[in-house]
Amino acid sequence: MLPIRLAEKEGPLNILCIGAHSDDIEIGCGGAMLTLRKRYPDARIVWVVLSGSKERQEEAERAAAAMLGDADYEFQTGHFRDGFFPYQGLEVKEFFESLKKTTEPDVIFTHHRNDLHQDHRLVSELTRNTWRAHFVLEYEIPKYDADLGHPNTFVPLEPDVLARKIAVLMEYFGTQRSKQWFDEETFRGLMRLRGIECASPTGYAEAFHAPKLLLLG
Numbered sequence: 001m002l003p004i005r006l007a008e009k010e011g012p013l014n015i016l017c018i019g020a021h022s023d024d025i026e027i028g029c030g031g032a033m034l035t036l037r038k039r040y041p042d043a044r045i046v047w048v049v050l051s052g053s054k055e056r057q058e059e060a061e062r063a064a065a066a067m068l069g070d071a072d073y074e075f076q077t078g079h080f081r082d083g084f085f086p087y088q089g090l091e092v093k094e095f096f097e098s099l100k101k102t103t104e105p106d107v108i109f110t111h112h113r114n115d116l117h118q119d120h121r122l123v124s125e126l127t128r129n130t131w132r133a134h135f136v137l138e139y140e141i142p143k144y145d146a147d148l149g150h151p152n153t154f155v156p157l158e159p160d161v162l163a164r165k166i167a168v169l170m171e172y173f174g175t176q177r178s179k180q181w182f183d184e185e186t187f188r189g190l191m192r193l194r195g196i197e198c199a200s201p202t203g204y205a206e207a208f209h210a211p212k213l214l215l216l217g
């Protein structure tokens, strides 16, 4: 397998991360974000969490701060009702339209188009509607619905990145700890499987669906 890197560009890399719920970005692309931060220390990051009670939004904000440290980043919330996104479609769409006016991302992390959670799916669809000619990586969230697919893009994770991602998930999302699936074994297990699928030198990776890539000769 021939690895590829993001093309170099003049000026800082602009990264947009979108998650329906407070922990989605960390679960789906926390390792990739930590890895990109190392390689692009001057990256500008917009971190958007669309739903959540006050408590969940606060934990999302604290987790983002722990994940991003002194990076140049902006945290935004949409205040939409968890589980009801498709029924608030007009407002969610308007949120995306306003986000479009204030961001020009080089890389976008969002939910996967075949995710069976209704909020995740709408976020994925609106991401595609809003940024049509952009580089999008769709991340995966393990869940009861058993909707994991066959991702085609992998980011191998260094041991310190893996440890940091898991530490942030376990430390900052107290509201999720009662859920039977929210534990270190789930996260580590999925990343181990994806590590096998890309022959990661460290054994671990995050995986994404890249709907469209532009390969320059």
Ligand SMILES: [Zn+2]
Pocket (backbone or CB within 6 Å): 020, 021, 024, 117, 120, 141
């Ligand atoms: Zn979610």
